[in-house]
Amino acid sequence: MxxxxxxxxxxxxxxxxxxxxxxxxxxxxxxxxxxxxxxxxxxxxxxxxxxxxxxxDPRKKATYDKFGEEGLKGGIPPEYGSSGAWSSKYIYHGxxxxxxxxxxxxxxxxxxxxxxxxxLQLGGLEPGVVKTQDAHIERDLHLSLDDLFHGCTKKIKISRRVMNEDGFTSSIKDKILTIDVKPGWKEGTRIVFHKEGDQGPNSIPADIVFIVREKSHLFFVRQQHDLIYKAHISLEMALTGFSVEVETLDDRLLTIPINDLVHPAYTKVVTGEGMPLSQDPSQRGSLIITFDIQFPERLSAERKLQIKQALAF
Incomplete structure (x- = not known):
């Protein structure tokens, strides 16, 4: 050498x-x-x-071409410091x-x-050597309940290794993947982008798989295609009747009368007010209202007597 x-x-x-x-x-x-x-x-x-x-490296090469290895590793003379060439001392990491x-x-x-x-031959794979695909890559896609109710478009930037034009070297480049979220998608839905993983000379790029993860909502809990809503009511309301107001995910205000006696296991089902069905968004699940009955912390003797008298009938 x-x-x-x-x-x-x-x-x-x-x-x-x-x-x-x-x-x-x-x-x-x-x-x-x-x-x-x-x-x-x-x-x-x-x-x-x-x-x-x-x-x-263009800057290191320019310094080496002009000042040699001594200038590259020892630092270029001060009079050349403003020339734009590599000015710090170069040390190979070894x-x-x-x-x-x-x-x-x-x-x-x-x-x-x-x-x-x-x-292998330098020109590529040997005859008879079959490329194998890298294992797929899974990533979570966190979506709000509103995203899954209405549908939306998510753009995700990934960084992957791609082969350069010379066919020998590779570099890291960014790419934007677009996901069209459909109304009604559920937790665990998988979106596959085929062969979008790292490229290599002797392998097939991996598939990238995004898995839907549903974020918690302030008021609703999803159960398949149904939405669960918990209403907080007093014991008086539970025994005498009342109306529940529920703001839906599509910004409507539902007023639902409750005329039954509400016991701890009681639920009110409102059909057609749940999540859209992914296979047919015009169809929707149900809104299921549960109740948290707030009992009084204490009662006076007089109030207890009044309640006994009222319940005696």
């Missing part, structure tokens, strides 16, 4: 960014200690990592595996190039 970073990667000083990537890919695979048992391969592999780390993983992507990128201890 030569003494300059260009010599290390076996390229000339006019090499393009694509040339630098191709050279590093070829040599890093060749001298990776996992595939090359030569005693010098670890040292060469480290040199390759440092050379690529410098030449793949972990060539880190450089290798950042280049190829993944926690074990070298595994992408070997199957059953047989190296």
């Amino acid at each position: 030569g003494s300059s970073f260009y010599d290390t990667l076996e390229i000339n000083r006019n090499a393009t960014d694509a040339d630098i990537k191709k050279a590093y890919r070829r040599l890093a695979l060749k001298f990776h200690p996992s595939s090359n048992r030569d005693s010098e391969s670890p040292e060469i592999f480290t040199q390759l990592g440092e050379a690529y780390d410098v030449l793949s 972990n060539p595996d880190k450089t290798f993983k950042q280049f190829f992507g993944g926690d074990n990128p070298f595994a992408d190039f070997y199957t059953n201890d047989a190296p």
